[in-house]
Amino acid sequence: MSDAKPTIVLVHGAFADAAGWAPVTRILLDQGFPVIVPSVPNRTLSGDSAYIRSVVEQIEGPVVLAGHSYGGAVITVAGVAESVTALVYIAGYALTEGESLGELQGGFPDSDLAAHLVQNTTPVDGPEFTVETAAFGEVLAAGLDPKVAQVLAAGQRPLAAAAFGEAASVAAWRTKPSRAIVAAADRTINPDVERFGYQRAGIEHVVELDGPHLLMQTHPAEVAKVITDAAAL
Template sequence: MTTPTIVLVHGAFADAASFAPVTRRLLDQGFTVRVPAVPNRSLLGDSAYIRSVVEQIEGPVLLAGHSYGGAVITVAGAADNVVGLVYISGYALDEGESLGQLQGGFPDSELAANLVYTPFPVEGGEPGTDVSVKVDAFPEVFAAGIDRADAELLAVGQRPLAALAFSEAAPVAAWKTKPGWGIVSSADHTINPDVERFGYQRAGLRSVIEIDAPHLVMRSHPDEVAKVIADAAAELA
């Protein structure tokens, strides 16, 4: 098999810039990388969009998803040319399971008390609800461990997640047929690290490492994250 194209999938309250340090390292190592913008409107819609991006790439693809992006790659990873999955502080949903159901089995993280709910218009239908992180809590709850000035920029430019994404069930779990790797952020204040551990163990991932890092591990520990992705790509090649 040829070396796969690496597609990095960001999560909620973030965008492609959250992967910038890791993207730079992978490009410098000669990998072909894509970092698409996830709409963050619904699990099914976001997964369909990322799958459409993947299916237009020639050759094999390694999907790496952070946080909510883990749920997205769980579904989008069913695309025929996806050969592996890397979960980074992510949700490894089971078939028929929603984010709310997986999280509901564990104590809340600090994120739950620091969310803001705002309406947004939906053409021809009832208004939707956007979920975001309180701007003043964002640096500690979501972006701990990175430069405060950078965290403040991320806070005011965060990409909300529509509430619908929390309740939609995954129609498929790609980890049942594709090899996977996982990173647990053991100092995560956004997702209870036990949610990550449980999902990875259930998925039978090929390799799981723990990093003493907050949620945005790819910003605070880019070398370690890039190595996991690069090693997975090399193994698949």
């Protein structure tokens, strides 16, 4: 049996890119893990999941998939790839088959995010959303240095409206060991949405952190620990 560490693939969510994972990426690299942080197109759930699955299937050896926010929905579908040994949800959506982001969120009161979305139109993908720059620090990046929040706001990757309404085709948590983190002070996703999804998925190892949506920035050591615990499964 090989002692090689699994590759950890970190999947960002809406209004984000690989930079949001930077503190956790550094910790994992320092611990000797191979790490890949791909850029998610944020166009459709099926397309984004297919892309991440293609990344996973080109990696030699086992893979741990960690998804933040919308990235949780992506790993729920992409995680059925044979080489995936574990899933980790960080303030993320754990959808079930036939369920969309809009349907899961619709069962709970809106977070602060809903009032601060900006809609734009693209020539190919139709409507897409970003977060008001002035509200980004308060809603998504609470607890961060305001200058860091400004940089993250400037680098937002928009989410196409189509991604909100598309249902998950599969739920990888049914067959893959999973761990999860709730952001108890989340103002982007209602924390009860996170709790409900994790409970429904039967995830036994759930950590609650008293932090905002971008836990990878505010609590990188704790997030990395949950990921490395999953890697040891």
